[in-house]
Amino acid sequence: xxxxxxxxxxxxxxxIPVHRIAVRTLVEFLxxxxxxxxxxxxxxxxxxxxxxxQQIQKSRPxxxxxxxxxxxxxxxxxxVFEIGGRLDGVxxxxxxxxxxEIKTTTVPLTEITRDNxxxxxxxxxxxxxxxxxxxxxxxxxxxxxxxxxDTLDILELRDSFTLLELQTFFQxxxxxxxxxxxxxxxxxxxxxxxxxxxxxxxTTYRDGQRQLAIGVFRAIAAGNNLYVQAPTGIGKTxxxxxxxxxxxxxxxxxxxxxxxxxxxGRDVAEQTLKSLRRKGLRCKVLTLTAKEKCCVLPKxxxxxxxxxxxxxxxxxxxxxxxxxxxQDTFDRQMLEQISERHSVCPFEFSLFASLWADVIICDYxxxxxxxxxxxxxxxxxxxxxxxxxxxxxxxxxRAREMFSxxxxxxxFTSLRTELxxxxxxxxxxxxxxxxxxxxxxxxxxxxVQQTLSFEESESPELANDVxxxxxxxxxxxxxxLILYQMPADxxxxxxxxxxxxxxxxxxxxxxxxxxxxxxxxxxxTAFVRVSETFDDTFVFILDADVLPPVTGGTSRAFTxxxxxxxxxxxxxxxxxxxxxxxxxxxxxxxxxxxxMNYFFRLFGGQATDKVLKLRxxxxxxxxxxxxxxxxxxxxxxxxxxxxxxxxxxxxIVSSRRGNYLVYFPSYRYLSDVLAAFSNRxxxxxxxxxxxxxxxxxxxxxxxxxTSESDETLVGFAVLGGVFGEGxxxxxxxxxxxxxxxxxxxxxxxERNLIRERFEQSEKAGFAFAxxxxxxxxxxxxxxxxxxxxTDRGVVVLIDERFSRLEYRELFPREWEHxxxxxxxxxxxxxxxSFWQAAPVQAT
Numbered sequence: 001x002x003x004x005x006x007x008x009x010x011x012x013x014x015x016i017p018v019h020r021i022a023v024r025t026l027v028e029f030l031x032x033x034x035x036x037x038x039x040x041x042x043x044x045x046x047x048x049x050x051x052x053x054q055q056i057q058k059s060r061p062x063x064x065x066x067x068x069x070x071x072x073x074x075x076x077x078x079x080v081f082e083i084g085g086r087l088d089g090v091x092x093x094x095x096x097x098x099x100x101e102i103k104t105t106t107v108p109l110t111e112i113t114r115d116n117x118x119x120x121x122x123x124x125x126x127x128x129x130x131x132x133x134x135x136x137x138x139x140x141x142x143x144x145x146x147x148x149x150d151t152l153d154i155l156e157l158r159d160s161f162t163l164l165e166l167q168t169f170f171q172x173x174x175x176x177x178x179x180x181x182x183x184x185x186x187x188x189x190x191x192x193x194x195x196x197x198x199x200x201x202x203t204t205y206r207d208g209q210r211q212l213a214i215g216v217f218r219a220i221a222a223g224n225n226l227y228v229q230a231p232t233g234i235g236k237t238x239x240x241x242x243x244x245x246x247x248x249x250x251x252x253x254x255x256x257x258x259x260x261x262x263x264x265g266r267d268v269a270e271q272t273l274k275s276l277r278r279k280g281l282r283c284k285v286l287t288l289t290a291k292e293k294c295c296v297l298p299k300x301x302x303x304x305x306x307x308x309x310x311x312x313x314x315x316x317x318x319x320x321x322x323x324x325x326x327q328d329t330f331d332r333q334m335l336e337q338i339s340e341r342h343s344v345c346p347f348e349f350s351l352f353a354s355l356w357a358d359v360i361i362c363d364y365x366x367x368x369x370x371x372x373x374x375x376x377x378x379x380x381x382x383x384x385x386x387x388x389x390x391x392x393x394x395x396x397x398r399a400r401e402m403f404s405x406x407x408x409x410x411x412f413t414s415l416r417t418e419l420x421x422x423x424x425x426x427x428x429x430x431x432x433x434x435x436x437x438x439x440x441x442x443x444x445x446x447x448v449q450q451t452l453s454f455e456e457s458e459s460p461e462l463a464n465d466v467x468x469x470x471x472x473x474x475x476x477x478x479x480x481l482i483l484y485q486m487p488a489d490x491x492x493x494x495x496x497x498x499x500x501x502x503x504x505x506x507x508x509x510x511x512x513x514x515x516x517x518x519x520x521x522x523x524x525t526a527f528v529r530v531s532e533t534f535d536d537t538f539v540f541i542l543d544a545d546v547l548p549p550v551t552g553g554t555s556r557a558f559t560x561x562x563x564x565x566x567x568x569x570x571x572x573x574x575x576x577x578x579x580x581x582x583x584x585x586x587x588x589x590x591x592x593x594x595x596m597n598y599f600f601r602l603f604g605g606q607a608t609d610k611v612l613k614l615r616x617x618x619x620x621x622x623x624x625x626x627x628x629x630x631x632x633x634x635x636x637x638x639x640x641x642x643x644x645x646x647x648x649x650x651x652i653v654s655s656r657r658g659n660y661l662v663y664f665p666s667y668r669y670l671s672d673v674l675a676a677f678s679n680r681x682x683x684x685x686x687x688x689x690x691x692x693x694x695x696x697x698x699x700x701x702x703x704x705x706t707s708e709s710d711e712t713l714v715g716f717a718v719l720g721g722v723f724g725e726g727x728x729x730x731x732x733x734x735x736x737x738x739x740x741x742x743x744x745x746x747x748x749x750e751r752n753l754i755r756e757r758f759e760q761s762e763k764a765g766f767a768f769a770x771x772x773x774x775x776x777x778x779x780x781x782x783x784x785x786x787x788x789x790t791d792r793g794v795v796v797l798i799d800e801r802f803s804r805l806e807y808r809e810l811f812p813r814e815w816e817h818x819x820x821x822x823x824x825x826x827x828x829x830x831x832x833s834f835w836q837a838a839p840v841q842a843t
Contacts (some may be wrong), residue, residue, distance in 0.1 A: 019181050023070075023085035023126050030176050031122045035304040036313035036348055044767075056145060056154070057089055065090045072130045074174055079181055081174060087127055088145075098158070099128055109148050109155040120144055126173060129166035133770040138163050150506075182501050183325070184356065187284075191358060194282040195249030200242060201279045202235075206789075207617035209239045212589075215478035215612045217243035220252055220386050220585040225609040227392075229587035229596060231616040231814055232783035236589050237272045240388050245276070245283065245588075246384065248358060253584055254383040256359045259367055263695070264726035267360050269390070270331065277328065286330035286357035288366060293346040294336060302345070302508045305510065309345045316342045317352055319364040324353055351376070364395060368579045369402040371526055377582075384584035391726065392588035393776050396602045399572035400750075405530040407494070409437040409563040410548045411520050418513050426517065429500035432493040437563045471733050481750055486534045487709055490565070494524050527654075530567045537571040539753055568750055570757045577604030592779040596810060598772045601762065616672075616814035623786050624794040624834035627817040628827055629803035633741040638669055645798060646676035648824050649738055653684065653712050655831035658735035659705045661715045663724060663781045665741040667691060670716050673740070677714075689717040698722055707732035719743045725780035728789045736794040737785055742801045743771045743777035767806075794834060796827070 057066040066089050074081040089100035105112070108306040114121070130141045139162045146155040205213070212230055216239070219226035230236045244256045258269045266287060273285050277371075291300050297307060304311040322340035327334060332351055339346035354360055355376065366374050367387055377385065387394060404496045416430040475482040501521045505514065534540075541564075548562040569575065580586050580603075593599050596611055631644050653660050664670040674688065687704050701723065704713065717723040720743065745751055751769045759765025778797070785793035801807050803820055811818060821827045 017080055019185075020082045021086070021177075023083055023130070023557065026083060026173060026177060027119065027123045027126055029180075030173060032314045033119075034312065034314055036302055036307075036310035036345060043417045044389070056147060059576075060089060060100070061091070061652075063092060065092070068131075069079050070127060070130045070134065072133065076178065079178055079185065081178075081181070083126075085127060085130070086504060087131065090131070096141050096160075097131075097135075097137060098143055099124065099131060100143050100145055101127065102145045102147065104147045104149055106149055109146060109151075109153055112146055112155055112157075114157050114159070117144065122169075122173075125161065125166055125169050128161060129163070129170040132163050132166060140166070177639075187325075191282050191284075192249045194280055195245050197428040198242075198245065198276065198279060198281050201275050205239075206235055207232070208614035209617070211611065212236065212239040212614060213243045215610070216240050216587050217246055219587060219610055220244060223584050225580065225586045226588070227593060227596060227600060227605070227609065227611045228587065229593040229611075229613045229812075230589055230591060231812060233616060233788070234590040234614060235788060236591070237268050237390070240273070240589055241269070241589055244388060245281070245359075248752075250682045251261070251684070252384070255357070255377070255384045255385040256388065257367055257583070258359060258361045258388045258390065259364050260361065260390045261364055261398060262391070262722070263533075264728075265390045266361050268363050268728075273359065274329075282328060283323075284328055284330060284356065284360045285359045285361065286335075286350065286354050287332055287520075288350055288354065288360060289332045289335075289347070290363075294332060294346045294350075294441040295627045296346070300347075301515075302348075307345070307713060309339070309343050313348065317344050317349060320344050320349060321353060321356075325356065326559055330354075330357060337393070344713050346738050364389070364398050365402065366396075367582065368399060368576065370529065370575075371402075373579070373582075382582065385582070387580070387586040389584040389586060389588045390498035391590050392590050392599070392603075393590045393780075395576075395588070396572060396599070397773070399576050399602075401568050403530065403533075403569035403572055403575045404567055405523070406564055406566040407523060407527050408546075408549050408565075409434065411523070412497075415513070415516055415520055418516070422511065422513055423500075423504045423508070426497070426500045429493075429497040433490070433497055436487070436490045436493065437565075472841065479543060481542040482749075482753070483542075483612050484536075486531055486540060491528060491531045494528055498524055498528065498531050527565075527567065530569075533575070534567065535574075537569060537574060537757075539568050539570060541566040541568055541749065541753075543749070547660065555759070565609075568753065570750075570753050571602075571761075573602055573604035576602075579605070580604070586644040591783050592776045594776070594779070594810065595772065598768065616812075618786050618789065618791075620814070620817045621837065622792050623814075623817075624831065625782075625797075625815055626794065626827055626830055627797045627802045627818055627820045628824070629800045629820060631798050631822060632799065632800045633665070633669075638672075642672050642676045645673050645740060645826075646680055648796070649673075649677055649714065650796060651824050651828050652736060652738055652794070652831065653681075653714055655828065656735065656795075656835045657710070657712050659709070659713045659715070659729070659733060660736045660738065661717055661723065661734060661781075661784060662738040663717055663719045664721055664738060665743065666746070666816065667718060669740070670718060674716050685711055687715045689715070689721060689723055690764050693722065702727060702729070704731045705729050719781055720777040721821055724777060727784060728787055729784060731791060734784055734793065736796070737781055738796045738798065739778055739781050740798045742771075742807060743774035743781075745773050771806070771810070775807065779812060794831060 057064070062065075068087040068090050069084070070087060071082065071084045074083070087099055088102040091098040091100065101120065103120060121142075121144065124144060128140050128142050131137070139160060141158060141160045143156055143158040146157075147153075148155075200213075208230065212228060215226060215228065218224075220243070228236070228240075230239075241256075241258065244253070247253050248256060260266045260269065260515065270285070270287060273281070273283065277283070296309065301307055302310050320338050323342070324330060324334070324338050330350070335350050335353070336346050351374075354374070360366075365372050367378075377383070393536050412430045412434050416427045416434070419427040419430070431453055498521065501517055501524075503513070505518060505521065508514065511517075530538075544563045545561050545567065546564045579589060588599070588603065596613065599605075600609070600611070628648060631641055631648065633641055633645075649662055662673075664673065670688070674686070677684075678686065687701060693701070701715070705715070715723070719739070719741070755765035755769035757765070758768035762768060782795045782797075785791065797818075808818075819830065821830055
């Protein structure tokens, strides 16, 4: 077996590089200076700017041509440039040709002069040369037209240039940019040569690993999406990154996005790329860190008057990039060090540097979330890229959050009180929003009382056979109102608030209320944008019994209930499919992408998408897998199970000294069983997951699991939490997991709405809302035990439901040897037999 991926004639082949760049990007790269952010520009202002452009264009004479495309091809001995753009307008008179470049602004026009707008003149002069050269003109006039959006006044600045003057300026731009373009060209040649010579970093492939690598390479070459069910231990990270890099070297894609849901996934990707680098890979890898985590201020504030790194940012960012680019690793530490030396914002610097990264490791949000996705990469013209979606089983619920939006009554009422005198127009606009919350409360009382599914005190399975209701106009309970159509009056009121807020934020950039108003402005903007996509995959929820949101980075000192409106995306498939158009190929991979048709449906799978299911590379004898069905763990009978579960845990951890993890469906259940276990085993060392653990606490928890300890350690954790997946405790660091319950998500309104939706569309509402997500949690927790070819361990599933057909048919193929044990006594005997067997030898 060779350790390289072979290519064929159908695979994309390298071509002579052509540097394509927009006029605006070229000019900004070379000429932009000054502050990072000088003024607030809201969505309404952006729309007003577009309309202002159009109004000015319509007001020009009949011989005025609007939106005129221009292009220029420059061929140097070793470089080819293609520069393109679009002129706002052109006048062609008998005596002269005038180019019109339109800019909208909120700055008083008296403060705008010819000398204080160098970036605008640079862009216009570049356009001027391209147009004059294309049309054989010896001279041309250029006009900058400024429209003030507040006063609607217009300022026109005009100058004339000869072709020679413009040519000198433009050729200087190309000369200066060519230095950077050659740097990029030389880097790509070096990178591609290293990729071509790169061999798989291990001497052999694990079973299934080569098949996965070939499947990824072919999917990217063909421009297909690929769904991969690859059990724990195959080595998914390297088996997806290695072929994706091969595709990068062949120019099938220009960039790779490695998308993760958790910090641990980011760390594994970084370590994998480091191992490839030790094998000779040259590749620039950037890790994006959230602004809140890397900002040097206690809370991000990008105004130049508040942050010295924002003030004069563009004057210092190019030297920072020059220093960074000699490195191959653009991780958080490197970015922060260089940002500090050059006094630039580390977050904005990372975004700027990402334009020249080959691999970007980042959260799902940067590819899928409509509010924060990286528009610099995903708006036309789009360069082909590949998405590698790590732990893709997390994406459905994350997608629902990305595509949903909510607003709280308290956010409006508290702000209205503060603005009554400071910004009365905004306070009046808020007064048109808040009545909806009160009127909705009355609607709850008057609406026909219907329930979506079942009482929360019961297990969701008790209502598994209930016939789904037909969608009425509204469904109401004592505290919740569910609408299947958008309340247009409410959205109109929020739009009015946005308009008033936008004006206040522009006029008063340093007002004491700015931070709170800005936060609500962005939340309201997101809400309105989601409302514009509202269809039968959404519901509108008004909940009168929720805790108020945390604002300003501090927790609230009271628990008075709040009212929340929520646009909830029940089915994210359509929006995910739209987002996937941003990539040439998307690879979804996980150890628990089961059942496949469930994920294929939620990701909006298409007929051209491919599916790859792989078997575990590990022997069945490495894992002792036992089901203890004599204990019931449903919500209504949990109190009766505490002592029995504690005894089962005692039996399991007594069978062999070592480290164990016990997973529970809730913190309350965990706490109750922990008390019972501690009474039975007071001398056994225990470590417990707590809610809201920070990164330091999580690291300390995991470091407790060592292979050198000579005592038994039992960790208590929750299913679906930070220790339920992604952690890698190899060898003796973990020899067993005990999973209590079938992992069903907590019963809530949103889950019930998911159930209703998929009962109607798929006739599998309970499975889509509860059973499938629950069993994914179970399989992820079980996958923590066997991580290498020599690991041995046990997994014990405690719950009567694990013996039912509807759950057992969800077991992965590598669980075919699972054994039902009727009692704790029989479990003890089976465990003793397992541990007495000969240890596994590495092959």
